[in-house]
Amino acid sequence: MTSTLVTDIRELVTNDPSLGDGSALGLLHDAAFVYDDNAVLWVGSADSAPDADERLDASGCAVIPGFVDSHAHLIFAGDRSAEFVSRMTGERATTGDESTGYSAHGIQFTVQSTREATDEDLRRNAARLVAEMARQGITTFEIKSGYGLTVGDEVRSLQIASEFTGETTFLGAHVVPHGSDPTAYVELVCGPMLAACAPYARWIDVFCDQGAFDADQARAIVEAGVNAGLQPRLHANQLGPGPGVQVAVEVGAASADHCTYLSPADVDALANSSTVATLLPGSEFSTRSPYPDARRLLEAGAAVALATDCNPGSSFTTSMPLCIALAVREMHMTPAEALWSATAGGAQALRRTDIGVLSVGARPDFAVLDAPTFVHLAYRPGVPLIKGPFGRQV
Numbered sequence: 001m002t003s004t005l006v007t008d009i010r011e012l013v014t015n016d017p018s019l020g021d022g023s024a025l026g027l028l029h030d031a032a033f034v035y036d037d038n039a040v041l042w043v044g045s046a047d048s049a050p051d052a053d054e055r056l057d058a059s060g061c062a063v064i065p066g067f068v069d070s071h072a073h074l075i076f077a078g079d080r081s082a083e084f085v086s087r088m089t090g091e092r093a094t095t096g097d098e099s100t101g102y103s104a105h106g107i108q109f110t111v112q113s114t115r116e117a118t119d120e121d122l123r124r125n126a127a128r129l130v131a132e133m134a135r136q137g138i139t140t141f142e143i144k145s146g147y148g149l150t151v152g153d154e155v156r157s158l159q160i161a162s163e164f165t166g167e168t169t170f171l172g173a174h175v176v177p178h179g180s181d182p183t184a185y186v187e188l189v190c191g192p193m194l195a196a197c198a199p200y201a202r203w204i205d206v207f208c209d210q211g212a213f214d215a216d217q218a219r220a221i222v223e224a225g226v227n228a229g230l231q232p233r234l235h236a237n238q239l240g241p242g243p244g245v246q247v248a249v250e251v252g253a254a255s256a257d258h259c260t261y262l263s264p265a266d267v268d269a270l271a272n273s274s275t276v277a278t279l280l281p282g283s284e285f286s287t288r289s290p291y292p293d294a295r296r297l298l299e300a301g302a303a304v305a306l307a308t309d310c311n312p313g314s315s316f317t318t319s320m321p322l323c324i325a326l327a328v329r330e331m332h333m334t335p336a337e338a339l340w341s342a343t344a345g346g347a348q349a350l351r352r353t354d355i356g357v358l359s360v361g362a363r364p365d366f367a368v369l370d371a372p373t374f375v376h377l378a379y380r381p382g383v384p385l386i387k388g389p390f391g392r393q394v
């Protein structure tokens with residue numbers, strides 16, 4: 001196996017506090033590291049770097065762990081740019097958040113297009129988005145189903161998702177499809193749909209929000225998923241205050257995602273649990289919603305992740321650097337907190353310890369920035385700074 005020495009790194013973010021400056025980012029200056037196909041083998045000062053078979057010169061740039069995108073909906077067909085235009089020009093939603101014009105309603109449009117698409121259409125669209133993610137430094141990503149909402153369409157969504165990542169999530173409980181009775185649909189999701197999908201999924205997710213599923217339905221679906229061997233994560237409190245976060249904590253979910261509308265009790269529950277608060281500022285940006293209160297979560301001691309939520313309705317971006325810039329500018333996270341959340345935070349939201357970190361034994365997934373420091377990810381918004389993600393994608 002070939003080993004590679006990455007050298008002349010002006011600033012290396014390891015996310016290992018025992019390395020470097022003692023901060024959460026574990027920053028090393030004038031650093032180097034060695035990796036092979038499987039793992040990081042050595043990390044330290046460029047002066048004392050061992051030899052390796054090959055050499056990658058970082059030319060005085062910053063190097064960071066590859067971004068971990070723990071929340072994305074990449075299996076879909078169709079375009080909702082017209083919905084985006086209506087929202088931006090002030091049309092009001094009929095359900096959901098009437099102040100922003102975004103609701104769960106648009107999901108039905110994508111469901112129809114997805115059902116009409118061929119497997120090859122879905123695969124090609126996902127591959128294009130995965131390639132975009134790679135160009136923006138994402139080395140691990142999660143993919144949800146949720147635009148099929150029949151047994152066959154959910155299964156094929158997860159089969160195709162599994163071709164791209166091991167982090168696949170069954171989201172049959174995205175919305176109740178048009179024409180279905182809610183009680184009968186929940187029974188379908190918990191029964192035959194789950195049985196057919198579970199072999200292709202690691203996670204179970206429920207959209208517990210206005211216009212989607214209530215707390216009792218969410219509990220029932222999660223319980224069925226856990227019995228089928230899946231681990232829970234929840235869409236919670238995106239469109240308004242509600243029970244989603246409390247249900248997520250109660251069921252021991254790895255993550256409660258969105259957290260846009262939180263009560264003090266929700267913040268306390270997250271801070272006193274192992275459930276990560278995954279914030280998705282691309283969706284607030286594209287739906288012109290208020291941003292989640294990241295400072296309140298961080299100050300209470302909750303673990304915070306950032307993810308793209310890439311989907312055709314609420315957040316059609318694959319750019320983690322954009323999410324970092326929004327987190328800093330709009331959510332008052334420091335650049336260091338935002339970078340940690342987009343790497344180690346995402347790893348924690350996927351309950352992974354082998355990614356989001358560059359220390360000995362970790363996966364060799366990293367990105368070289370065309371910048372002297374990671375701060376430029378927020379300081380230079382909209383500028384492509386990723387020179388190349390390295391490592392494998394899972």
Ligand code: NIG
Nearest residue numbers: 106107207283309311313314
């Ligand atoms: O995470 N909230 C639910 N699902 C997606 C939106 C899906 C859509 O609008 O198509 C989200 O924002």
Ligand code: FE
Nearest residue numbers: 071073235309
């Ligand atoms: Fe989502």
